[in-house]
Amino acid sequence: MDLIEAFFKIVIVIGALITGAAVMVFLERKISAYIQNRIGPNRVGPRGWLQPIVDVVKLVMKEDIVPKSANRFIHDLAPILSISIALCTFAVIPFGNTIELFGRTVKLMIADVNIGMLYILALTSVGVYGITLAGWSSNSKYSLLGGLRSSAQLISYELSMGLSIIGVIMVAGTLRLDQVVVHQTRYLWGWLPAWNIFLQPVGFITFMVASFAETNRLPFDLPEAEPELVGGYHTEYSGMKFGLFFLSEYANMITSSALITTLFLGGWSIPFAENLALSPLTMSLLQVGSFVVKVFVVLMFYIVVRWTIPRFRYDQLMNLGWKVMLPLAIANILLTGGLLLALN
Amino acid sequence: MLRNYLPIIMMMAVAALFGVVMGKINEFIGPKRPSEEKQSTYESGMEPIRTARERFSVKFYMVAMLFIVFDIEVVFLYPWAVSYKHLGVAGFATMFVFIAILLIGYFYVWKKGALEWD
Numbered sequence: 357m358d359l360i361e362a363f364f365k366i367v368i369v370i371g372a373l374i375t376g377a378a379v380m381v382f383l384e385r386k387i388s389a390y391i392q393n394r395i396g397p398n399r400v401g402p403r404g405w406l407q408p409i410v411d412v413v414k415l416v417m418k419e420d421i422v423p424k425s426a427n428r429f430i431h432d433l434a435p436i437l438s439i440s441i442a443l444c445t446f447a448v449i450p451f452g453n454t455i456e457l458f459g460r461t462v463k464l465m466i467a468d469v470n471i472g473m474l475y476i477l478a479l480t481s482v483g484v485y486g487i488t489l490a491g492w493s494s495n496s497k498y499s500l501l502g503g504l505r506s507s508a509q510l511i512s513y514e515l516s517m518g519l520s521i522i523g524v525i526m527v528a529g530t531l532r533l534d535q536v537v538v539h540q541t542r543y544l545w546g547w548l549p550a551w552n553i554f555l556q557p558v559g560f561i562t563f564m565v566a567s568f569a570e571t572n573r574l575p576f577d578l579p580e581a582e583p584e585l586v587g588g589y590h591t592e593y594s595g596m597k598f599g600l601f602f603l604s605e606y607a608n609m610i611t612s613s614a615l616i617t618t619l620f621l622g623g624w625s626i627p628f629a630e631n632l633a634l635s636p637l638t639m640s641l642l643q644v645g646s647f648v649v650k651v652f653v654v655l656m657f658y659i660v661v662r663w664t665i666p667r668f669r670y671d672q673l674m675n676l677g678w679k680v681m682l683p684l685a686i687a688n689i690l691l692t693g694g695l696l697l698a699l700n
Numbered sequence: 701m702l703r704n705y706l707p708i709i710m711m712m713a714v715a716a717l718f719g720v721v722m723g724k725i726n727e728f729i730g731p732k733r734p735s736e737e738k739q740s741t742y743e744s745g746m747e748p749i750r751t752a753r754e755r756f757s758v759k760f761y762m763v764a765m766l767f768i769v770f771d772i773e774v775v776f777l778y779p780w781a782v783s784y785k786h787l788g789v790a791g792f793a794t795m796f797v798f799i800a801i802l803l804i805g806y807f808y809v810w811k812k813g814a815l816e817w818d
Binding site: 358359362363365366367369370374416417418419420421422423424425426432435436437439440443444447448466467468469470473474475492494495496497498499500504507508511512514515518519522525526529530531586591592594595596597599600670671674675678679682683686689690693694696697700 | 703704705706707708710711712714715716718719720722723724725726727729730731732733734738739740741742743744748751752753756759760763764766767770771774777778781782783784785788789792795796799803806810815816817818
């Protein structure tokens, strides 16, 4: 019975991630168009809203071109690896508290494990393989350079990412993401919600920057810098295999927004909503809604940043990662440790 | 206990299935008109010169090695951070020494120029 329940949650979450990614692609094109004083896609469906569906149909109908000198098996494997990892990361993120359905109390997260954060870090590490293998297997110079750059960038920023989570773990005293959210439902001095963004401002900034780098978004999109590397690691991909890379990039973006929301912005919690005396079902639905709204706001931030900020040079990127972010994250740990010690 | 991990395995299976179906769908639906030019490696319209799998900059190896060193440090910090509130002053002092030793190594690497990209 538990497994059937888990299966339904998995199907819903994966469906939501894929739909969300498609909607994000459309919104990205539309918002970038407005920022650049254009109109953007507006032909397919009302105001262009059916564009993502048509895009997918087009990609599916394309010919699958694999270069003769490429390593066929790994060339096929890389996009599959990318999308699987991108979709799986969401398994431990709580998208709501609990909900009463048909007399059962359903916990709104897929896998209730006690090492949630380790799981996420492990999967982001494995996610590097998809891009690296894609770059290597294509046997094209642009792909190889893109893949190399990307793997160096991802592993550099993964350090600051891992270190900035440690501050949150110290405050919450657990690796479970649902407990982290529960910990954020308290109040500081009776009026300020105890979200980790207020308790860990430095950690929030380093985590945010690191997740921009982890998702290859501007200003960190060196792996696919079009003017220098054509398409970067997916230069030699066509059809839906290219589409899978595209999809996994946006799925990763949604997951990392969800992670930022869970770790720093209070997750599904709504401040002061417990004073409203709502029925449990309404409350659960509102909490899911609050989670979705917060994730959406972070995603909009991603998009606006992409279309307003220019790209780094590669040496600037590595300097920022190793010489600024890493010391900052370590200083944050020592500071948090000292403050916690002083307060207890 | 291990039952909690079953949903993760199920999710991996569903995600991998989606990936395999979508990754292979072009081979079944799409047209197949291979030609010599189409299957050559892209190199800005030139004939590809040699293979791409040659030697590349040693800096990438440096970053990878440094990553392993520092990532192991992060792994050591996780269990400490979880039980930090119960460890008190002793816990803080221990980790302070650990991080200090690590920082000495970090500044050594910095001074040696391993973090420079020019």
